[in-house]
Amino acid sequence: MYKTKIQDAKREAYFINRRLLHLPKSHLRIRIRKLYDVWAYAEETETGNYRTILNCEFPSYKLFRDVLAHELIHQWQYYTGDPGTHNKNFFTWRKSFGRLGYDILKEY
Numbered sequence: 001m002y003k004t005k006i007q008d009a010k011r012e013a014y015f016i017n018r019r020l021l022h023l024p025k026s027h028l029r030i031r032i033r034k035l036y037d038v039w040a041y042a043e044e045t046e047t048g049n050y051r052t053i054l055n056c057e058f059p060s061y062k063l064f065r066d067v068l069a070h071e072l073i074h075q076w077q078y079y080t081g082d083p084g085t086h087n088k089n090f091f092t093w094r095k096s097f098g099r100l101g102y103d104i105l106k107e108y
């Protein structure tokens with residue numbers, strides 16, 4: 001079991017962003033909460049802010065970083081005006097993330 005730490009989340013997010021996504025900082029805000037039916041989600045708030053919400057624990061660190069990578073791809077979609085679904089644009093990232101050890105799956 002891995003308990004989500006904001007420092008880990010930021011380190012992973014900044015690494016992914018530096019290597020791949022190149023998003024502005026406004027798309028890299030992260031919150032940790034107790035979630036009940038998903039591991040995480042990416043959101044655009046009513047006031048036009050972007051946040052990634054992560055569950056407070058994961059079965060493994062590996063799942064934590066894979067889920068975070070998945071949600072950051074949704075942030076990239078918001079940034080580029082894509083609807084943010086698991087469409088073709090979403091999966092164009094699968095290979096480059098895979099090279100860095102992140103497995104991008106459809107469902108979390």
Ligand SMILES: [Zn+2]
Nearest residue numbers: 070074086106
């Ligand atoms: Zn998703």
